[in-house]
Amino acid sequence: MTKRIVILGGGTGGTLAANRLRRALDAEYEITVVDRDDDHVYQPGLLFVPFGLAQADDLVRSRHRQLHDGIAYLGSGVDRVDTEADRVHLADGGVLDYDVLIIATGARLVPEETDGLTGPGWMTKAFSFYDLEGATALARTLEEFDGGRLVVNVVDMPIKCPVAPLEFCFLADWYFQERGIRDQVRLTYVTPLDGAFTKPVASRTLSGMLQDKGIELVTEFNTGEVDGEAGKLISFDGREVEFDLAVVVPAHGGAECIERSWGLGDALGFVPTDEHTLQSKARDNIFVIGDAAAIPTSKAGSVTHFEGEVLTRNVARFLAGEELDASFDGHTNCFIESGFGKALLIDFNYDTEPLPGHYPSAVGLPLLAESRLNHLGKLMFAWLYWHSLLPGRDLPGVSTAMPRAGKRFETR
Ligand SMILES: Cc1cc2nc3c(=O)[nH]c(=O)nc-3n(C[C@H](O)[C@H](O)[C@H](O)COP(=O)(O)OP(=O)(O)OC[C@H]3O[C@@H](n4cnc5c(N)ncnc54)[C@H](O)[C@@H]3O)c2cc1C
Structure with missing residues (x-):
C-alpha cells in the first residue's frame, strides 16, 4: 500500500530532504512538499546585498524546480498539524494525511515583538538585512550614509547564522574604508552574549578582530526597546546605545503553524527533537530538519545539510520498523x-x-x-x-x- 510522506516547508531543509528521500525510497512512497510561495531565497547571499556585492534578484529561484521528478509540490500555507490524526490542515481548508511528517518550516523573524522596532524609523533608520526587503532597502540607505553612528544589534538568541551580524560589522568596516569615510563612522556591535560569539576560543578571536578594526563591542545588552525617532537602543536594565543607523537582527521564533499545532512546539514555536536521531519528541512518525528543530546547535544551512543524511536514513528505518541511527553530532x-x-x-x-x-x-x-x-x-x-x-x-x-x-x- 502507498505510504505518504509529507514535508512542511520547501526551503533548504525541506528541499534537500525531499530529494534525498526520493532517491532512497521506491515509488510506493509518495512524497509531497508544501510551501506557501514559490520563491526559494539563498539566504547567505542576503549579507552581501546591503554592500552592493549581490543583487536581490540573483538570490531567488523557483522552489518547485529544485525538486526532483517524482516529488509533488503543493503551493499552500500550512495552518496546523493534528498529530493525533496524522493530518495536516492547509490554510485554504484542504487536508493532507501522512504516514511520516517532516517539519522543515524554519525560523521566523518577529521584529514586532521588540517594543518600538517596527514603529517610527523602521526601514528609514532601523533595518534588518535578514530578508530580501530589508537587505534591499538597507543597500539604498547605506549608499547615502556619509557618517555617524552605525549600530549592529542582535536582539535575542537564537538567530539564524549567529555569525552573520559579525560579518556585517567586518564588511561595514571594509565598505566605509573603500568609500574613504571610515574615520567618520563609529561602528558598534551590540549583543546579548557575554562576548562576540557563544564559544570561548572563537569568541576571543572574533573579539580581537572587532578591536583591531576599531569596532566597539557592547555585551550582555538585552534590547527591550528601539526608539527609532530618538535613535536609541534601550536594554531591559535601562542602558542606552545611540545610533544614526541601526542594523537589527530581530528576535526569531518558530513558524506560526507550529504554534497552532497542539503539543508539537515549545514556547518559542520550535519543535523539541532528539538531537541525535532528529525524531520529534511529540510523535514517533514526525521528524524535524533545519532551523525548526529545538536542538543545541546553530541554526545554519550547513547544519541542515549535515542533518539530511541522518534524517533520510532514519525515515527509511522508521518505515521499515528498524532502530533509528543516533549519529547526528551537531556538526x-x-x-x-x-x-x-x-x-x-x-x-x-x-x-x-x-x-x-x-x-x-x-x-x-x-x-x-x-x-x-x-x-x-x-x-x-x-x-x-x-x-x-x-x-x-x-x-x-x-x-x-x-x-x-x-x-x-x-x-x-
Ligand atoms: C542573513 C543570513 C545569512 C545566512 N548565512 C548563512 C551561512 O553563511 N551559512 C549557513 O550555513 N547558513 C546561513 N544562514 C542560515 C540558513 O539560511 C538557514 O539556516 C537555512 O536556510 C535553514 O533551512 P530551513 O529549511 O530550516 O529553513 P528555510 O530555508 O528558511 O525554509 C523554511 C520554509 O518553510 C516555509 N514555511 C514556514 N511556515 C510555513 C507555513 N505556515 N506554510 C507553508 N510554508 C511555510 C517557508 O516559506 C520557507 O520556505 C543565513 C541566514 C540568513 C538570514
Whole structure:
C-alpha cells in the first residue's frame, strides 16, 4: 500500500530532504512538499546585498524546480498539524494525511515583538538585512550614509547564522574604508552574549578582530526597546546605545503553524527533537530538519545539510520498523566573511567548540584564521548550494560527522 510522506516547508531543509528521500525510497512512497510561495531565497547571499556585492534578484529561484521528478509540490500555507490524526490542515481548508511528517518550516523573524522596532524609523533608520526587503532597502540607505553612528544589534538568541551580524560589522568596516569615510563612522556591535560569539576560543578571536578594526563591542545588552525617532537602543536594565543607523537582527521564533499545532512546539514555536536521531519528541512518525528543530546547535544551512543524511536514513528505518541511527553530532561549518577579500572558517559540533587548525584534515582550509582561500570557499558555496546541497548530494571530502583531524585541541 502507498505510504505518504509529507514535508512542511520547501526551503533548504525541506528541499534537500525531499530529494534525498526520493532517491532512497521506491515509488510506493509518495512524497509531497508544501510551501506557501514559490520563491526559494539563498539566504547567505542576503549579507552581501546591503554592500552592493549581490543583487536581490540573483538570490531567488523557483522552489518547485529544485525538486526532483517524482516529488509533488503543493503551493499552500500550512495552518496546523493534528498529530493525533496524522493530518495536516492547509490554510485554504484542504487536508493532507501522512504516514511520516517532516517539519522543515524554519525560523521566523518577529521584529514586532521588540517594543518600538517596527514603529517610527523602521526601514528609514532601523533595518534588518535578514530578508530580501530589508537587505534591499538597507543597500539604498547605506549608499547615502556619509557618517555617524552605525549600530549592529542582535536582539535575542537564537538567530539564524549567529555569525552573520559579525560579518556585517567586518564588511561595514571594509565598505566605509573603500568609500574613504571610515574615520567618520563609529561602528558598534551590540549583543546579548557575554562576548562576540557563544564559544570561548572563537569568541576571543572574533573579539580581537572587532578591536583591531576599531569596532566597539557592547555585551550582555538585552534590547527591550528601539526608539527609532530618538535613535536609541534601550536594554531591559535601562542602558542606552545611540545610533544614526541601526542594523537589527530581530528576535526569531518558530513558524506560526507550529504554534497552532497542539503539543508539537515549545514556547518559542520550535519543535523539541532528539538531537541525535532528529525524531520529534511529540510523535514517533514526525521528524524535524533545519532551523525548526529545538536542538543545541546553530541554526545554519550547513547544519541542515549535515542533518539530511541522518534524517533520510532514519525515515527509511522508521518505515521499515528498524532502530533509528543516533549519529547526528551537531556538526556546524560556517565561513565568516571578514572584508578585504578574506574570510575565516569555523567547524564544530555538540562537544567540540570551534578550534584553530585546518579543515577537513591537516591539509585544507585554515580554521579560525583569515584567508583568501576561505573567502573563495564562501563565494563557491552559492554554486554548491543550488547544484549539490539542495539536490541532496554529498559534497566531496565533506563528511556529515565533524572531522577531528586537523583541529588543534590543545588551544582550549
Ligand atoms: C542573513 C543570513 C545569512 C545566512 N548565512 C548563512 C551561512 O553563511 N551559512 C549557513 O550555513 N547558513 C546561513 N544562514 C542560515 C540558513 O539560511 C538557514 O539556516 C537555512 O536556510 C535553514 O533551512 P530551513 O529549511 O530550516 O529553513 P528555510 O530555508 O528558511 O525554509 C523554511 C520554509 O518553510 C516555509 N514555511 C514556514 N511556515 C510555513 C507555513 N505556515 N506554510 C507553508 N510554508 C511555510 C517557508 O516559506 C520557507 O520556505 C543565513 C541566514 C540568513 C538570514
